[in-house]
Amino acid sequence: MLYVGRFSSEKGLVYLLKAWQSIPDRKGWQSTLAGNGPEREKLTGYPDVEILDFMDQSDLLKVMENSGAFILPSLFEPWALVLHEAACAGLPMLASTCCGVVASFLREGENGYLSIPGNIRSICCSIEKLIMQSDTDLLQMGRISRELGMKITPERVADTLLTVLK
Numbered sequence: 001m002l003y004v005g006r007f008s009s010e011k012g013l014v015y016l017l018k019a020w021q022s023i024p025d026r027k028g029w030q031s032t033l034a035g036n037g038p039e040r041e042k043l044t045g046y047p048d049v050e051i052l053d054f055m056d057q058s059d060l061l062k063v064m065e066n067s068g069a070f071i072l073p074s075l076f077e078p079w080a081l082v083l084h085e086a087a088c089a090g091l092p093m094l095a096s097t098c099c100g101v102v103a104s105f106l107r108e109g110e111n112g113y114l115s116i117p118g119n120i121r122s123i124c125c126s127i128e129k130l131i132m133q134s135d136t137d138l139l140q141m142g143r144i145s146r147e148l149g150m151k152i153t154p155e156r157v158a159d160t161l162l163t164v165l166k
Helices: 013-022 057-065 081-088 120-131 135-149 154-165
Strands: 002-006 031-036 049-052 070-072 093-096 112-115
Touching: 002 057, 002 081, 013 031, 013 120, 031 057, 070 081, 081 093, 081 135, 093 120, 112 120
Parallel strands: 002 031, 002 070, 031 049, 070 093, 093 112
Antiparallel strands: none
């Protein structure tokens, strides 16, 4: 399960890790946090959690390709471009309800699960729902994410702008 972003309080990572720690059987899943920021030291010492430094896009793509799902537990997130990127990468997704982009890229129960911002129990429940899915179901969730992600591409945005400007 992958998180990519800034390690800061509004991202809700402390809540994520407390939720992660409270799951007795993580079914072999590991959590990977990629990024950097002022809360980095608070994120160390949790079981089955790997922390990666900020990386360039090509390295990040490799990490996404090797991930089973994406998570964004933000407490405040007006848009969250990273969720669009994760959808385009074909990852099942977990996100808090405050992420503005969830209306476009996350369909509850179809390609991911939503959680209440800062609510450890809610985050834990969404993680448990995801890790209980079969491999077949996770692949289908990834396909749905990819379909949703590809609804907004640079070409489609340019076409829309050109149509509006005519």
